Amino acid sequence: MRMSILFSQTLREAPADAEVRSHQLLLRAGFLRPLMAGVFSYLPLGQRTARKIEQIMREEIDAIGGQEIEMPVVHPAALWQETNRWYEIGSELGRFKDKNDRDMVLALSHEEVVADLLRREVQSYRQLPALVYHIQTKWRDDPRPRAGLIRSREFVMKDSYSLDRDQDGLDRQYRAHYQAYFNIFNRCALPTISVEADVGMMGGSMAHEFMYLAPIGEDSLLLCGNCGYRANRQIAVFQKSLAELEDPRPIEKVSTPDTKTIEGLANLLDVPKSRTAKAVFLVATLTEGQAKVDKLVFAVLRGDMDLSETKLANALEAKALRPAQEEEIRAVGAVPGYASPVGLNGVIVVVDDAIPDSPNLVAGANEEDYHLLNVNYGRDYQANVVQDIAAASKGDACPRCGATLSESRGVEVGNIFKLGTRYTVDTGATFSDEDGIEHPVIMGSYGIGVGRLMACIAEEHNDDYGLRWPITVAPYEVHLVALRGGFEAADDVYRRLQDAGLEVLFDDRDESPGVKFNDADLIGVPIRLTVGARSLDSGGVELKLRGEKESALVPLDEIVSRVQQLRQDLFDDIAAGVVEVPFEG
RNA sequence: CGGGGCGUGGCUCAGUUUGGUAGAGCGCUCGGUUUGGGUCCGAGAGGUCGUCGGUUCAAAUCCGGCCGCCCCGACCA
Numbered sequence: 001m002r003m004s005i006l007f008s009q010t011l012r013e014a015p016a017d018a019e020v021r022s023h024q025l026l027l028r029a030g031f032l033r034p035l036m037a038g039v040f041s042y043l044p045l046g047q048r049t050a051r052k053i054e055q056i057m058r059e060e061i062d063a064i065g066g067q068e069i070e071m072p073v074v075h076p077a078a079l080w081q082e083t084n085r086w087y088e089i090g091s092e093l094g095r096f097k098d099k100n101d102r103d104m105v106l107a108l109s110h111e112e113v114v115a116d117l118l119r120r121e122v123q124s125y126r127q128l129p130a131l132v133y134h135i136q137t138k139w140r141d142d143p144r145p146r147a148g149l150i151r152s153r154e155f156v157m158k159d160s161y162s163l164d165r166d167q168d169g170l171d172r173q174y175r176a177h178y179q180a181y182f183n184i185f186n187r188c189a190l191p192t193i194s195v196e197a198d199v200g201m202m203g204g205s206m207a208h209e210f211m212y213l214a215p216i217g218e219d220s221l222l223l224c225g226n227c228g229y230r231a232n233r234q235i236a237v238f239q240k241s242l243a244e245l246e247d248p249r250p251i252e253k254v255s256t257p258d259t260k261t262i263e264g265l266a267n268l269l270d271v272p273k274s275r276t277a278k279a280v281f282l283v284a285t286l287t288e289g290q291a292k293v294d295k296l297v298f299a300v301l302r303g304d305m306d307l308s309e310t311k312l313a314n315a316l317e318a319k320a321l322r323p324a325q326e327e328e329i330r331a332v333g334a335v336p337g338y339a340s341p342v343g344l345n346g347v348i349v350v351v352d353d354a355i356p357d358s359p360n361l362v363a364g365a366n367e368e369d370y371h372l373l374n375v376n377y378g379r380d381y382q383a384n385v386v387q388d389i390a391a392a393s394k395g396d397a398c399p400r401c402g403a404t405l406s407e408s409r410g411v412e413v414g415n416i417f418k419l420g421t422r423y424t425v426d427t428g429a430t431f432s433d434e435d436g437i438e439h440p441v442i443m444g445s446y447g448i449g450v451g452r453l454m455a456c457i458a459e460e461h462n463d464d465y466g467l468r469w470p471i472t473v474a475p476y477e478v479h480l481v482a483l484r485g486g487f488e489a490a491d492d493v494y495r496r497l498q499d500a501g502l503e504v505l506f507d508d509r510d511e512s513p514g515v516k517f518n519d520a521d522l523i524g525v526p527i528r529l530t531v532g533a534r535s536l537d538s539g540g541v542e543l544k545l546r547g548e549k550e551s552a553l554v555p556l557d558e559i560v561s562r563v564q565q566l567r568q569d570l571f572d573d574i575a576a577g578v579v580e581v582p583f584e585g
Numbered sequence: 586c587g588g589g590g591c592g593u594g595g596c597u598c599a600g601u602u603u604g605g606u607a608g609a610g611c612g613c614u615c616g617g618u619u620u621g622g623g624u625c626c627g628a629g630a631g632g633u634c635g636u637c638g639g640u641u642c643a644a645a646u647c648c649g650g651c652c653g654c655c656c657c658g659a660c661c662a
Contacts, residue, residue, distance in 0.1 A: 012611060012623070013597050017655045037654065091586095092661080109662095143586070143660060157662055200661075209662095218661085309659080322586080322659070412662065449662030484620050514622040521622090534621060542621090 001044070001476070003507045003519075006030075008043040010519050020216055022458035023148030025467050029522045031475075038145025038153035040451070045523065048475040050156070053450050053457075054135050056187045056472065057158040064176040066131045066160055071113045073137055077103030079112045083426045088287060088319050094139045106139040111423045111445055114161040118429035118441050122163065125433050128441065129169045133160030135450065147216060149455035150411060156451060162444040165431065170418055170442045174206075175583045177416050177446045181210050184448065185413065186578040189470035190457050192413060195221050196231040196585065198310050199417060206418040208585060210448075211410030212456045219410045222392045226403035228584065234310035237388060238396035238405060241304075243274060243358040249374040251342075257369045260337030262303040265371065269362060276303030277355065277363040277375060279339040281329045284318035284348070292319070296328055300341055300383070301352040301390055302361070308391035315350055315387045333366060340364035341381040342372060351383035352390050411456055414448035467524030468546050471570040476505035478563060479525035481516045485533025493531060493541060493559055500560045502567065521546070527566060529559070 008030035015034075018024040026032045031046030042050055058068065077095065080086035085093070086105070094106030107113070114132065122128065135158045142153050149155070162173035178194065185192040190212055197209040209232060211221060220233035231237070259265050266273045280299040285292050297316065299307050313321050329336050332347050340363035341349050355361075356377045363375040377383070394407035424430070424440035432438055454473070461468040471477060478497060482490035487508065494506045505525055507516045513532075520528055530542040530551075541559045543566070544551035554562045 009595090009612085011596060015596070016591090016598085019656070034654090090660095138662075140661065144656095144658090146656080151661070155662065159662090320660090414662070447662055452662055481621095512620060512622085512624060514620095514624080517622045519623085530621075532621065 001505050003505060004509045006044060006505075008045060010522055018148065020147040020150065020459070021462060022150070022455045025462055025522070026148060026455065026458055029467055029524065032148065038142060038151070040149065040152060040154075045475040046454070049454055049469070049473050050450055052473045052475075053188060053453055054156075054158065057135065057184055057448060057450075060180045060183045060187075061131070061133050061158070061160055064131065064173075064180050065129075066133045068134060069132050070134045070136060071107070071110050071117075073107050073139075075105045075107055075113060077105050079116055079427075080105050083112055083115070083423050084287070085112070087292065090320065091143070092141050094141055107136075108138050108140045109445070109447075110134070110136075110159055111161070111419065111443070112427070114163075114443070114445075115423040115427040115429045115441075118163065118424065119427060122429070122431050122441065125165050125431050128163055128165045128431060129173065130163040131160060131173060132163070133158060133446075147455070149451035150216065150459075151218070152451060155449050157447050157449050159445060159447045162446070164442045164444075165433070165439065166442060170420070170444050174416060174418055174444050177444070178208065178583050178585075179581060181414050181416065181446070181448065182581045183578050185210065185212075185453075187472050187574060188453060188457050189472065189574055189577070190413070190453065190460055193221075193223075193230060193410075194581075194584070195410070196235065197415060198232060198235045198314070205420050206585065208416050209412045210414035210416075212413050212460070213408050213410050214456070214459060215409055216459065217409035217411040219412055221408045221410045222394070222396075222405045223408055224398040224401065224403055224405055227398060227401040229398050229400045229405075230584075231392075233391055233393075233407070234308060235314075236392035236405075237399040238390075238392040239399055239402055240354040240390070241274065241397075243354075246359050248376040248379055249360050251375060251380060252373040253365055253370055254373055255369060256338075256371045259369075259371070265362060266303065269371075269373075271362060273303040274358070275361060277301070277340065277358075277361040278303045278305070278307075279334070279341070279364060280307045281324035281334070281336075281339070282309070282312070282321045283324050283328065284313070284316050285320040286316065286318055296324060296332060296347045297321075298334070298339075298341055298344065298347045298349045299352075299389055300349065300355055302354050302358055305352065305354070305390040306393065308389055311387070311389045311391070312350060315385050315389055316348070335364065335366050335368055338364040338366060338368060338370060340366060340372060340375065341383070342366070342375060343381075348385075349381070349383040350385045350387065350389060351377060353386055353388050354390065356386060411452070411459075413453050413456055414446075416446045417444060419443040419445055462524070463547075465518070466522030469524045469526060470574055471526045471567065472574050474524070474526050476525045477503045477567055478505070478527045478529060479520045479523065480504055480506045481513075481520060481528065481530045481532075482506070482508050483513050483516070483530060483532025483534070486531035486536055489536055489541075489556065490531040493529065493556070496560050497563060500564060502560075502563060526570060527563060529563070 011028045014024035033041045164170045192210045194208045197207040199207045222236040278301045282297045284297045360374040421440040430438040497504045528544045535542045540555040542551045
């Protein structure tokens with residue numbers, strides 16, 4: 001491609017509303033342009049990198065038996081009503097009506113359509129297992145898009161769907177994806193780890209997320225340096241410190257004026273936070289059939305622990321949780337800052353599983369400026385649910401080995417879900433076994449966001465001058481710069497490199513050397529060639545890698561073979577990083 | 586959805602406090618100059634100051650509504 005006709009320009013300065021490094025660079029280098037919040041156009045360079053990432057995904061999913069298909073972006077709402085997701089998912093799901101006033105859905109995922117295909121195409125166990133996938137646009141009307149492609153509303157996703165007759169088959173395909181995903185990320189030179197994850201709106205029984213560790217990441221991860229336990233904080237478990245065993249003592253009301261926080265309470269009464277009970281009020285949206293009902297939920301934890309809203313939502317099978325308003329809390333007779341489950345009616349009480357083993361806690365009296373001493377679960381109040389609803393934190397004990405957990409931030413670049421029969425029962429997607437008995441197909445679903453992956457690669461591979469693409473995903477392999485006195489020779493080199501099958505971005509513009517070098521650094525193509533009077537006088541073409549300072553001078557007649565060799569070396573370097581990863585889960 | 590910030594040529598911003606009819610740099614066009622790390626000089630094009638309404642002789646500037654964008658939180662590839 002000749003840069004004189006390339007349909008994009010570099011920007012000297014980043015647009016003011018880009019804060020994240022990858023976002024700034026992708027805009028400045030002319031890979032992306034914004035259309036509206038969370039929606040972007042891909043310019044030629046961005047499109048080429050995205051296509052390369054997609055091709056890597058294609059190859060790796062094909063290698064584990066995937067068959068590429070393409071499913072529609074617009075679905076009839078009726079199909080989503082069958083699986084209930086029409087009712088369960090909120091504003092994130094794009095909805096509109098067609099000309100006949102029929103409800104329509106913009107695809108945010110394709111489990112429903114796969115299930116619909118299944119009930120049409122698959123009747124027999126002989127047709128299983130199978131694996132289908134596509135690479136296609138999704139619309140998720142994210143409440144808060146941010147950081148460019150890291151979190152957008154419209155994005156392209158590679159989503160695959162495994163179809164099996166039994167759990168063993170699902171396990172096999174799940175593990176195959178686990179390795180394929182590491183292969184994909186390694187081929188993109190993006191370091192990632194897998195973590196145990198919540199199943200979220202996909203449903204199902206098991207999920208892993210693939211995380212690129214970075215400060216800009218929005219997920220908190222808990223990691224054990226000793227045994228390798230890794231989990232998203234949403235669902236991470238930990239060994240809870242045990243309270244001293246003591247006999248329950250009688251409840252005692254004490255005056256605690258102006259003491260609304262656990263911190264203040266522990267100080268005032270001179271007890272550790274673990275001897276207090278914390279009350280958290282939330283409103284949970286529960287589905288009863290197709291109807292949504294909001295219920296006030298009272299979560300009780302020990303004062304030294306934080307609530308995991310994900311764990312709580314899972315315990316209640318709630319579709320949404322939000323903090324309760326003060327009026328809603330007072331309406332049930334509780335007093336914010338002095339609340340406790342003692343004596344409350346008409347709320348759903350969920351108690352963390354550390355509470356029954358923690359006797360004689362300090363809890364609110366549901367009366368301004370008073371707390372109760374020696375509150376005991378079972379004797380003084382009951383719960384609707386007793387379950388682990390506490391969030392693990394840095395410093396907590398690893399659930400497996402007891403070592404100290406550390407915390408990191410990560411960007412979720414991919415995930416894999418064991419869906420089981422979550423979608424196939426509702427839709428009647430069944431097959432007949434050898435005995436003619438019908439069973440629902442067992443599904444898994446597996447997604448990687450193309451744009452987010454591209455942004456993470458950009459986030460990982462850049463320096464003060466611009467992007468530094470790994471050769472596997474670089475928009476071009478070679479950036480050829482023509483300078484004064486070298487245009488003719490460069491034109492010849494350009495043709496010969498192309499004839500040899502190399503991908504070349506040729507800067508044939510009438511610009512000063514400084515502009516060209518700066519643009520080359522900004523765009524970040526891995527191999528740079530410079531042809532000018534000076535290089536020709538010294539004997540040929542200057543060859544330099546984007547990541548390195550020093551350059552080499554290569555005679556004109558050797559340039560094609562040298563570049564081919566260098567290109568191969570760069571590919572080999574990345575291939576060396578594609579390794580077997582033992583499955584942990 | 587809660588909190589904060591911002592909307593002025595393609596981009597970065599000044600001008601708003603104290604109303605008087607819009608500016609700089611970059612980019613773009615033309616001419617010259619320069620030519621190995623964003624040359625320099627000159628000329629030029631380009632803006633209903635997000636939008637609607639109000640106050641006023643007069644509004645980018647003051648007041649109100651709406652829209653959009655960004656950041657922080659609750660949520661996701």
